Amino acid sequence: MATQRNYWLMKNEPETFSIDDLKREKKTIWDGIRNYQARNYMREMRPGDLMLFYHSSADPSGVAGVGKILAKSMPDESQFNKKSDYYDPKATKAKPIWDAIAVGFVKKLPRIVTLTELKEDTRFKDMKVVQKGNRLSITPVSEAHFQAILELSRQAQ
DNA sequence: GCCAACGTTGGC
DNA sequence: GCCAACGTTGGC
Numbered sequence: 001m002a003t004q005r006n007y008w009l010m011k012n013e014p015e016t017f018s019i020d021d022l023k024r025e026k027k028t029i030w031d032g033i034r035n036y037q038a039r040n041y042m043r044e045m046r047p048g049d050l051m052l053f054y055h056s057s058a059d060p061s062g063v064a065g066v067g068k069i070l071a072k073s074m075p076d077e078s079q080f081n082k083k084s085d086y087y088d089p090k091a092t093k094a095k096p097i098w099d100a101i102a103v104g105f106v107k108k109l110p111r112i113v114t115l116t117e118l119k120e121d122t123r124f125k126d127m128k129v130v131q132k133g134n135r136l137s138i139t140p141v142s143e144a145h146f147q148a149i150l151e152l153s154r155q156a157q
Numbered sequence: 158g159c160c161a162a163c164g165t166t167g168g169c
Numbered sequence: 170g171c172c173a174a175c176g177t178t179g180g181c
């Protein structure tokens with residue numbers, strides 16, 4: 001039986017790393033996630049899964065592109081690095097706490113599908129990212145929501 | 158820059 | 170194991 005492909009949404013501030021950066025670098029290691037729920041979602045990711053690259057704290061905030069999960073999650077090296085902002089003194093090589101995930105560039109959307117649009121369209125009312133107070137940087141997305149966002153990006157706003 | 162939401166920490 | 174204090178996220 002074929003493995004089910006899953007879909008995700010991953011937030012990042014474009015000032016730090018944007019869809020254009022991913023396009024230029026082709027792939028990246030998504031690290032620095034320090035939230036257990038987000039980490040657990042990373043551990044569920046499988047090669048071939050697709051993700052919506054969401055620009056947060058941006059003007060405008062919204063979905064900017066698509067990436068592909070390239071490999072299963074691995075220990076996040078920054079947790080061992082005392083000089084890193086993401087250093088975690090509780091983590092050891094033998095017992096890592098945090099994971100990172102390799103993400104490849106797939107495409108930049110023709111235009112950003114903004115958070116405002118997603119909130120105004122009742123089709124997306126069950127999406128985690130539009131729900132009030134959701135700060136989680138990684139959330140699962142249904143295939144229907146994923147496809148609908150790509151379709152919206154092909155239409156003028 | 159404000160602040161609501163909410164996850165984490167640590168004293169008890 | 171409770172919960173107050175604190176820190177962070179992220180839209181506005």
